[in-house]
Amino acid sequence: MREERNIEHRLMIFDFFYELSTPRSDFCDFSSQPVSGQVSILYISCLTMTIASSFKNKLYFCNHFSNLMKDTKEIHIIDKLGVNAGKKIIILGGMHGNEINGVEAIEQVLPRLKKLLDETTGQIWFLKGNVPALEAGERFLDKDLNRLWLNKHLQNQNPNIADYTALHALHDLIVNDICQGLFDNCIFLDLHTFSAKSGVFAIPAGNRKSLEFARSFGVPFIERLSESLPGTALQYLGQKGMTSVVFEGGTHQTPEATRNLTAGIWHSLAYAGFLAENLPEVVQSRQLLKDISKDLPHHLELTYRHKLDQYQNFKMQPGYYNFKPVQKSENLAIQNQQVIESPSSGYMLMPLYQKKGSDGFFIVKEK
Numbered sequence: 001m002r003e004e005r006n007i008e009h010r011l012m013i014f015d016f017f018y019e020l021s022t023p024r025s026d027f028c029d030f031s032s033q034p035v036s037g038q039v040s041i042l043y044i045s046c047l048t049m050t051i052a053s054s055f056k057n058k059l060y061f062c063n064h065f066s067n068l069m070k071d072t073k074e075i076h077i078i079d080k081l082g083v084n085a086g087k088k089i090i091i092l093g094g095m096h097g098n099e100i101n102g103v104e105a106i107e108q109v110l111p112r113l114k115k116l117l118d119e120t121t122g123q124i125w126f127l128k129g130n131v132p133a134l135e136a137g138e139r140f141l142d143k144d145l146n147r148l149w150l151n152k153h154l155q156n157q158n159p160n161i162a163d164y165t166a167l168h169a170l171h172d173l174i175v176n177d178i179c180q181g182l183f184d185n186c187i188f189l190d191l192h193t194f195s196a197k198s199g200v201f202a203i204p205a206g207n208r209k210s211l212e213f214a215r216s217f218g219v220p221f222i223e224r225l226s227e228s229l230p231g232t233a234l235q236y237l238g239q240k241g242m243t244s245v246v247f248e249g250g251t252h253q254t255p256e257a258t259r260n261l262t263a264g265i266w267h268s269l270a271y272a273g274f275l276a277e278n279l280p281e282v283v284q285s286r287q288l289l290k291d292i293s294k295d296l297p298h299h300l301e302l303t304y305r306h307k308l309d310q311y312q313n314f315k316m317q318p319g320y321y322n323f324k325p326v327q328k329s330e331n332l333a334i335q336n337q338q339v340i341e342s343p344s345s346g347y348m349l350m351p352l353y354q355k356k357g358s359d360g361f362f363i364v365k366e367k
């Protein structure tokens with residue numbers, strides 16, 4: 001057994017040194033270095049981290065170091081279209097690194113959108129959220145990026161926390177570079193997915209314009225939910241006066257989620273005035289959102305949030321999904337060997353079926 005392991009180690013070392021002698025462009029991205037001297041720094045960083053990671057996740061570490069060498073804000077920009085003057089819409093995918101569908105939806109919309117927009121007054125920005133977490137395929141690395149949008153975190157410059165780097169870059173990009181303090185002129189659409197099966201819905205920030213934007217999707221929309229989630233970009237930007245909506249498109253990493261999020265983007269671009277209402281993509285997208293929501297309640301409000309401090313000890317009972325009716329006192333989950341009962345009747349929202357998460361479930365009721 002030990003001998004086998006020794007052979008395995010020797011093979012890994014051989015493999016490693018072989019890679020050193022033949023650096024490949026797909027192994028480390030050297031193409032984006034602004035200064036040629038930094039190539040060697042990157043190269044050394046890659047080697048150090050490769051050794052430190054015991055030969056695991058080489059690609060991740062190399063990509064991560066490659067990204068560090070770029071402008072920290074630049075890595076969050078997928079594309080931008082239009083001119084600086086006028087209204088702005090910011091469409092962001094991947095705030096959580098395991099939610100790749102938002103980025104996929106943006107990439108699906110972009111080629112057609114570029115053909116449609118000859119010239120436009122205003123700007124459309126497509127952003128990527130937690131880039132290191134997206135590369136690692138994790139919801140987040142150290143801290144949930146979508147719970148960090150609070151002054152205490154925004155002022156914390158700890159460079160060792162990767163999620164802080166993403167927070168500061170995105171904050172600076174959205175607040176200063178894009179909106180330039182003119183929040184009334186800025187719309188924020190945050191694309192998400194969830195671990196539960198089925199359902200699509202919108203969450204407005206707590207201002208009137210956000211509520212109207214959320215209502216316009218034709219899918220269920222939930223009031224008072226953003227207020228119960230401190231530290232979300234939704235709430236932070238909404239409080240600054242931006243029209244802000246989270247659009248939850250479906251189950252993580254399913255084709256339906258990408259399709260629904262794509263429809264949400266087309267709808268939003270028309271809603272914001274960048275596209276004609278009668279454009280086939282817009283008409284079809286609105287019909288799709290209407291069809292998939294036809295049996296769901298439309299206007300809801302939050303009645304209960306089951307917040308988790310120790311999510312490791314939480315286990316949702318099987319079979320729950322978004323908008324499944326629940327009765328008061330129904331056995332919903334087990335937490336620390338205790339049964340968690342529903343505090344009221346209503347509908348289930350976002351039951352947690354993944355390891356990482358700060359909320360077990362939400363109960364909503366029709367308004």
Ligand SMILES: [Zn+2]
Pocket residue numbers: 095096099192193
């Ligand atoms: Zn999310």
